[in-house]
Amino acid sequence: MTAESGELLRARVSVDYEGRGAVLRDLDLRVAPGEIVGLAGQSGSGKSTLALALMGLLDPRRAAVRGAIHFRGRDLLTLPEREFRSLRGKEIAFVLQSALASLNPAMRIGAQLREAWEVHRGRGGDWKAEAGAALEAVSLPRDDAFFRRFPKDLSVGMAQRVLIAMAVLHRPALLIADEPTSALDVITQAEILKLFRGLNAAYGTAVLFITHDLPSAASLCHRIAVLHEGRIVETAAAPEIFERPRHPYTKRLIEALPRWEPAPA
Amino acid sequence: MRRLAVRGARGLAWAFLAVLFISSLGAGWLAPAPPEKQFREAPNSPPSRAFLLGTDDLGRDRFSRLLHGGRISLLLAPSAALLAVACAALVGGMAAFGGRRVAGLLTGATDLTLSLPWLLLLIGVRAALPLDVSPPVSVGITFAILGLLGWAAPARVVQTGVAGILSSNYVLAARCRGLSWTRIMVRHVLPNTRPVLAAQFWSSVPVFILAEANLGLLGLGVTEPMPSWGTLLRELESCLTSGQPVLAQYWLFAPALVILFAVLSLVVVFPSEVNS
Amino acid sequence: MSFRARVAAAVFLAFAAVLPAAAQPAPGGQLRLAIQAEPKSLDPLLAADEPSELVRHLTGGVLVRLNRQTQALEPELAVKWSAAAAGRKLRFELRQGVTFSDGSPFSARDVCHTFQRVMDPKIDSPASEPFRSVKGGIACSPDGNHAVNLSLGEPLAGVERLLDDIAMQSASGNARAVLGPFTVAEHRAGSHLLLTRNTNYWKKDERGVRLPYLDGIRMELQRNREFELMRFRRGELELVNNLEPELFDRLKREAPAAARDLGPSLDSEQLWFNQSPRGPLPAHKRAWFTSGEFRRAVSEAIRRADLARIVYRGHATPGVGPTSPANQFWFNAALKPPAGDPKEALARLARAGFRLEGKVLRDRGGNPVEFSVITNAGNKSRERMAALIQQDLAEIGIRVSLAPMDFPSLIERITRTFDYDACLLGLIFSDLDPMGQMSIWLSSGPQHQWNPEQKAPATEWEAEIDRLMRAQAAEPDRQKRKQAFDRVQQIVAEQAPFIYLVYRNALVAASPALGNAAPVILRPQTLWNADRLYMKAPAQVSQR
Numbered sequence A: 001m002t003a004e005s006g007e008l009l010r011a012r013v014s015v016d017y018e019g020r021g022a023v024l025r026d027l028d029l030r031v032a033p034g035e036i037v038g039l040a041g042q043s044g045s046g047k048s049t050l051a052l053a054l055m056g057l058l059d060p061r062r063a064a065v066r067g068a069i070h071f072r073g074r075d076l077l078t079l080p081e082r083e084f085r086s087l088r089g090k091e092i093a094f095v096l097q098s099a100l101a102s103l104n105p106a107m108r109i110g111a112q113l114r115e116a117w118e119v120h121r122g123r124g125g126d127w128k129a130e131a132g133a134a135l136e137a138v139s140l141p142r143d144d145a146f147f148r149r150f151p152k153d154l155s156v157g158m159a160q161r162v163l164i165a166m167a168v169l170h171r172p173a174l175l176i177a178d179e180p181t182s183a184l185d186v187i188t189q190a191e192i193l194k195l196f197r198g199l200n201a202a203y204g205t206a207v208l209f210i211t212h213d214l215p216s217a218a219s220l221c222h223r224i225a226v227l228h229e230g231r232i233v234e235t236a237a238a239p240e241i242f243e244r245p246r247h248p249y250t251k252r253l254i255e256a257l258p259r260w261e262p263a264p265a
Numbered sequence B: 001m002r003r004l005a006v007r008g009a010r011g012l013a014w015a016f017l018a019v020l021f022i023s024s025l026g027a028g029w030l031a032p033a034p035p036e037k038q039f040r041e042a043p044n045s046p047p048s049r050a051f052l053l054g055t056d057d058l059g060r061d062r063f064s065r066l067l068h069g070g071r072i073s074l075l076l077a078p079s080a081a082l083l084a085v086a087c088a089a090l091v092g093g094m095a096a097f098g099g100r101r102v103a104g105l106l107t108g109a110t111d112l113t114l115s116l117p118w119l120l121l122l123i124g125v126r127a128a129l130p131l132d133v134s135p136p137v138s139v140g141i142t143f144a145i146l147g148l149l150g151w152a153a154p155a156r157v158v159q160t161g162v163a164g165i166l167s168s169n170y171v172l173a174a175r176c177r178g179l180s181w182t183r184i185m186v187r188h189v190l191p192n193t194r195p196v197l198a199a200q201f202w203s204s205v206p207v208f209i210l211a212e213a214n215l216g217l218l219g220l221g222v223t224e225p226m227p228s229w230g231t232l233l234r235e236l237e238s239c240l241t242s243g244q245p246v247l248a249q250y251w252l253f254a255p256a257l258v259i260l261f262a263v264l265s266l267v268v269v270f271p272s273e274v275n276s
Numbered sequence C: 001m002s003f004r005a006r007v008a009a010a011v012f013l014a015f016a017a018v019l020p021a022a023a024q025p026a027p028g029g030q031l032r033l034a035i036q037a038e039p040k041s042l043d044p045l046l047a048a049d050e051p052s053e054l055v056r057h058l059t060g061g062v063l064v065r066l067n068r069q070t071q072a073l074e075p076e077l078a079v080k081w082s083a084a085a086a087g088r089k090l091r092f093e094l095r096q097g098v099t100f101s102d103g104s105p106f107s108a109r110d111v112c113h114t115f116q117r118v119m120d121p122k123i124d125s126p127a128s129e130p131f132r133s134v135k136g137g138i139a140c141s142p143d144g145n146h147a148v149n150l151s152l153g154e155p156l157a158g159v160e161r162l163l164d165d166i167a168m169q170s171a172s173g174n175a176r177a178v179l180g181p182f183t184v185a186e187h188r189a190g191s192h193l194l195l196t197r198n199t200n201y202w203k204k205d206e207r208g209v210r211l212p213y214l215d216g217i218r219m220e221l222q223r224n225r226e227f228e229l230m231r232f233r234r235g236e237l238e239l240v241n242n243l244e245p246e247l248f249d250r251l252k253r254e255a256p257a258a259a260r261d262l263g264p265s266l267d268s269e270q271l272w273f274n275q276s277p278r279g280p281l282p283a284h285k286r287a288w289f290t291s292g293e294f295r296r297a298v299s300e301a302i303r304r305a306d307l308a309r310i311v312y313r314g315h316a317t318p319g320v321g322p323t324s325p326a327n328q329f330w331f332n333a334a335l336k337p338p339a340g341d342p343k344e345a346l347a348r349l350a351r352a353g354f355r356l357e358g359k360v361l362r363d364r365g366g367n368p369v370e371f372s373v374i375t376n377a378g379n380k381s382r383e384r385m386a387a388l389i390q391q392d393l394a395e396i397g398i399r400v401s402l403a404p405m406d407f408p409s410l411i412e413r414i415t416r417t418f419d420y421d422a423c424l425l426g427l428i429f430s431d432l433d434p435m436g437q438m439s440i441w442l443s444s445g446p447q448h449q450w451n452p453e454q455k456a457p458a459t460e461w462e463a464e465i466d467r468l469m470r471a472q473a474a475e476p477d478r479q480k481r482k483q484a485f486d487r488v489q490q491i492v493a494e495q496a497p498f499i500y501l502v503y504r505n506a507l508v509a510a511s512p513a514l515g516n517a518a519p520v521i522l523r524p525q526t527l528w529n530a531d532r533l534y535m536k537a538p539a540q541v542s543q544r
Helices: A047-055 A081-087 A109-121 A127-137 A156-168 A186-203 A214-220 A238-243 A248-255 B002-025 B062-097 B100-115 B118-128 B135-149 B152-166 B169-176 B181-218 B229-241 B246-269 C050-059 C108-119 C126-132 C159-165 C225-233 C245-254 C283-289 C292-301 C304-311 C342-351 C380-394 C407-417 C434-441 C460-474 C478-495 C538-543
Strands: A009-017 A021-031 A036-040 A063-071 A092-095 A174-178 A206-211 A223-228 A231-237 C030-035 C064-066 C073-075 C078-084 C089-094 C138-142 C147-152 C182-188 C192-197 C216-221 C259-273 C316-318 C355-357 C360-362 C370-376 C399-405 C422-429 C498-510
Touching: A009 A047, A021 A036, A021 A047, A021 A231, A036 A186, A036 A214, A047 A063, A047 A092, A047 A174, A047 A206, A092 A156, A092 B169, A109 A127, A109 A156, A109 B181, A127 A156, A127 A186, A156 A186, A174 A186, A186 A206, A186 A214, A206 A214, A214 A223, A214 A238, A223 A238, A223 A248, A231 A238, A231 A248, A238 A248, B002 B062, B002 B246, B062 B100, B062 B135, B062 B152, B062 B181, B062 B229, B062 B246, B100 B152, B118 B135, B118 B181, B118 C399, B118 C407, B135 B181, B152 B181, B169 B181, B181 B229, B181 B246, B229 B246, C050 C182, C050 C192, C050 C216, C064 C159, C073 C078, C073 C159, C089 C108, C108 C126, C108 C138, C108 C147, C126 C159, C182 C216, C225 C245, C245 C259, C245 C498, C259 C292, C259 C316, C259 C380, C283 C292, C292 C342, C292 C380, C292 C478, C292 C498, C304 C316, C304 C380, C304 C498, C342 C355, C370 C380, C370 C407, C380 C399, C380 C422, C399 C407, C407 C422, C434 C460, C434 C478, C460 C478, C478 C498
Parallel strands: A036 A206, A036 A223, A092 A174, A174 A206, C030 C216, C370 C399, C370 C422
Antiparallel strands: A009 A021, A009 A063, A223 A231, C064 C073, C078 C089, C089 C147, C138 C147, C182 C192, C192 C216, C259 C422, C259 C498, C316 C498, C355 C360
């Protein structure tokens, strides 16, 4: 199988967990360069498994991954770990669900940013300038006092911004965000979504936005894929999903929403 | 207010440790009598001006023995604890990090160590050692035995702790940033095991002080006439288990209190992760 | 190391002498005491441990009994006996009208049956041990129903005392039939042993009341001596044997009337140097240890009075020879323990070529004198004695290091590898007669601890001890035997192969509620006269 031109990512995978059976079945997902794709589904539908599979971080002792994941023309599933490692964080970035728990509690923010920079660019570069720029892009202060802080001195929203700053440090082609807003209050949620949109516009970074929150997805994404029991049951442009849902599961999802406001175009 | 109290406690702890340290180092000058000197006319004396904490059953000045004993115990117990915790970190870390086979092997080794008939093994150790072990050498041997015996229980705790860290989000996040396992171990896992290791370390110290004394029952441990806090504690232990009124010889509690405050002070002085 | 056998002469002693005149013993009541270990065997011929021997003493009837108080032999089931053919033939006339606890009559047949069992190699009775060395063995033949003849292949000095260990058994084969004051009624392993009165016991008191007075004796297994003492204080036990000095002093403070220090026992504590050529000792050390002057100087430097006063809280008696003053007949009163004088010791060492340089004693070759002392770890008294000796010897420039170790390792070193310098240990004696010490003093003996099982005596003085011990063993005259053994004791004090330190005092407790209690240093300390013990009526107790 070859990747079609104009595709950043094409994943066709099945994942079996030892003792739990199939989690993803012949899932087929595409992301075009610069595109924001929403992956919506309930908890347990296999969203996080897909994210880990794309990052190559499923434990091979516990999960069997079959199929192919093509990223910029290379099959990630056959990629040696060393090469994969040079992709992670540089070309594919990942923002996890729980922001505060994703920061090492024993390391200062500055040190973590510096480490994230130096792992791909080596020492000697001006990590402070780059990290400062990234922090500015996520509306955080770039002074030394902030660099010296420990994660316990941050709010959840700030932590999430730090993580996003770290994720866009190397201007990755793809940013996978797994429920990045679910732990946040409504106002911060809106700010973070805005941030994603801004980064997408500024750097041309494609975003795979994984969420159980359909309205959030609709407000951010160009396209939405609906995941149900390990399969993508429907993919459509964001407004279309709401206006003409085709799959019964999608319909159920939409009916379950308390109220619906049309997403801004 | 609270911060002030903490600062006050810390000051006190430093002061106590300083006094302890200086008096142990300077035991040779400060102690009223050599620790092995037997005042045979006054065995088992209660406290008096001549003997601040009374004398033991051979008529040796308990206060002098407490000062001199500090030299050995303050040095020996923490070093042994350090050795034990270092072994525990290595084994526990490898068991948590390694594959299922490595983990099984190391867990088995830990269980075996915990269930071994140590009494018999220690008897074997005594049998293998030369008879005329000088007191300083006996200190070294005791240190090694305690350290090598004490690793297994902490290793289990460390294994659980490391396993928790390995499945934590920040390790996953670090991997997503493209960090190698080596770097993750050094920068992310190891620093975060510090609270676990520190807790194991601090809880080992008083245990080892006492264990040193109990090794004496097997003919190991610090040999006569060199004093150690452990031998002083053993006096209190035998007094307590004898069923006599507990406060009849209240001065026997002095060494226990000194040890208690020493350990507490150490915990207060090096707090950070231990308390949080 | 325990040495058993018992001594004597036939004197009938009225018990009235030890009875308080006013008290009228009344039958009834149960005596309670604790035992520290389970008896290993209830077969009297197999008894080798203390609890088993206690049960044997309380249930067994013997031909001749060693009076634990007078240390003389007394007729029991044999009313009289005589020796002929230079001690090779013994004739016992048996008491008539005696029946076993099961009602069957006691006769000469039972005596010979018992001796047959004693000598049966399949039974391997410890009581047969002293007879095994007798060439031609021992034979028993009944002479009618009420007399037996024992014949030995060769004379065996003090043979009558051995009969104290041999409880008569019924020829009918009923193992439960006994002749002593009590019978075993119930035995719960791990819990208790209950003895009840043998209603057929033959003894009566002076008023014609059948003995024993007690209905029964309950022995409870209680390994923890603290608990034992606590229960005694609560009135749940009436007797405590073999108390440790510390516990004894505590009891003495709380109940002065109950605690009794009976003075020195037979049990000694001693230090000895390894003289065995089989050990891996360097030549210079062996030279010290085989030097009589060196050993005696060490003996003289030890302050025995301090050992007794500090380690045993005064409940021990300094000694210098193998026989305790408690052994009324065999003790050599001419031997006095040294006071512990460093000057005297140094002068002796100087004569032997040692010199004190600064604080270090050196031998002729300039080697600093230092050695290690092994003892059994966990024995507080010995560890403390060793610490005191360490200090005493430091005064004459000898550096002693202490090496306490577990008992099996220690035995391994002193009996097989001989890899040690000096050893501090105690001996438990139960035999008053030197015949029980042959294996210690003969240079070929296994318990000749400083250099055991020699093919030929290594030194002149050991050869002399060999001669003296053999001579007294073949000598029928008791006074001549005593002369020979006195000389042995003197040689031991001079040569100090065993440096005797102290004899532990026998410390016991007896409840004031117990009548006729007359504890003695010989085992079974408080129970030797169990058939005469009785429980006082409450009124009698409060009068005291």
